[in-house]
Amino acid sequence: MIANPDRAQKPIGKPCDTPGRDAGNCPVRDVIDRIAGKWSTLILEALAKRPYRFGELRRLVPDISQRMLTQTLRDLQRDGYIDREVFPTKPPSVEYRMTDLGRSLFEPLSKVLQWAGDNHALVRAAREKYDQSELA
Amino acid sequence: MIANPDRAQKPIGKPCDTPGRDAGNCPVRDVIDRIAGKWSTLILEALAKRPYRFGELRRLVPDISQRMLTQTLRDLQRDGYIDREVFPTKPPSVEYRMTDLGRSLFEPLSKVLQWAGDNHALVRAAREKYDQSELA
DNA sequence: TAGCGCTAGTCTCTTTTTGAGACCAATCAC
DNA sequence: GTGATTGGTCTCAAAAAGAGACTAGCGCTA
Numbered sequence: 001m002i003a004n005p006d007r008a009q010k011p012i013g014k015p016c017d018t019p020g021r022d023a024g025n026c027p028v029r030d031v032i033d034r035i036a037g038k039w040s041t042l043i044l045e046a047l048a049k050r051p052y053r054f055g056e057l058r059r060l061v062p063d064i065s066q067r068m069l070t071q072t073l074r075d076l077q078r079d080g081y082i083d084r085e086v087f088p089t090k091p092p093s094v095e096y097r098m099t100d101l102g103r104s105l106f107e108p109l110s111k112v113l114q115w116a117g118d119n120h121a122l123v124r125a126a127r128e129k130y131d132q133s134e135l136a
Numbered sequence: 137m138i139a140n141p142d143r144a145q146k147p148i149g150k151p152c153d154t155p156g157r158d159a160g161n162c163p164v165r166d167v168i169d170r171i172a173g174k175w176s177t178l179i180l181e182a183l184a185k186r187p188y189r190f191g192e193l194r195r196l197v198p199d200i201s202q203r204m205l206t207q208t209l210r211d212l213q214r215d216g217y218i219d220r221e222v223f224p225t226k227p228p229s230v231e232y233r234m235t236d237l238g239r240s241l242f243e244p245l246s247k248v249l250q251w252a253g254d255n256h257a258l259v260r261a262a263r264e265k266y267d268q269s270e271l272a
Numbered sequence: 273t274a275g276c277g278c279t280a281g282t283c284t285c286t287t288t289t290t291g292a293g294a295c296c297a298a299t300c301a302c
Numbered sequence: 303g304t305g306a307t308t309g310g311t312c313t314c315a316a317a318a319a320g321a322g323a324c325t326a327g328c329g330c331t332a
Contacts, residue, residue: 122237279327285323
């Protein structure tokens with residue numbers, strides 16, 4: 001059970017200790033913290049389209065390390081967003097596909113992704129402006 | 137300029153090098169990577185309600201370190217989601233408020249947060265099931 | 273008037289997380 | 303038999319995050 005130190009989940013953390021304004025604070029964090037990973041959205045975006053195999057995903061997201069791809073997939077699987085199926089082919093291949101829960105999450109999530117694409121220019125502009133005024 | 141090593145932005149990274157399926161891949165990542173931080177959504181959620189001062193935010197999110205609060209606020213400000221205003225009071229106080237761009241982002245983002253609150257139980261169930269089957 | 277707390281941070285040090293890359297066993301084409 | 307492909311795991315180095323001390327100016331108070 002201590003097999004994978006990376007997967008060692010934090011102490012099921014800090015039970016909603018936010019005193020004020022805990023309106024959904026802790027459950028939200030519990031769920032969001034996982035899909036907020038650097039790679040999670042990328043993987044979800046891919047698998048929303050169609051199932052992919054491990055190697056395909058790796059080629060799809062070239063700058064993810066194998067280690068992080070494995071871990072991201074495990075985490076997404078653990079939270080029920082994706083399923084993992086092993087095919088007993090000659091070199092066994094593994095396919096990942098989105099679950100219903102995953103699709104349900106991806107619906108609102110895709111809106112954010114959409115927003116990001118649409119407003120990329122505005123954000124870049126804001127950054128430049130900020131960096132300019134920083135030089136002072 | 138090398139003042140804050142933490143704020144040193146990555147090499148404006150890996151210019152859209154995703155070969156296949158780059159449908160908004162790089163711009164999305166550029167924007168998402170920032171708001172996907174562990175604390176960003178929490179802070180945005182708070183500031184969506186009303187402006188807050190530094191110390192208020194710290195008390196609101198008790199388990200954020202001062203260091204990370206500062207940095208998260210800087211990052212959000214840099215990307216144009218929030219504004220920072222210093223009041224020349226006796227001990228100078230600083231107020232953070234959401235910009236129009238921030239509100240525009242928060243609209244779809246709040247849907248995801250909503251989803252997280254609504255489906256927390258399902259995710260927890262999925263986790264338990266996964267952890268069970270792992271014991272084998 | 274010395275001591276304390278408040279403000280919003282920064283600085284340093286330690287721990288955790290991430291990334292790079294080697295390695296694995298089986299199987300296939302050459 | 304050499305080399306490539308499959309989906310990983312392992313180790314080690316680098317980067318990021320967390321903990322906590324420290325700052326400066328002002329107000330309160332004993």
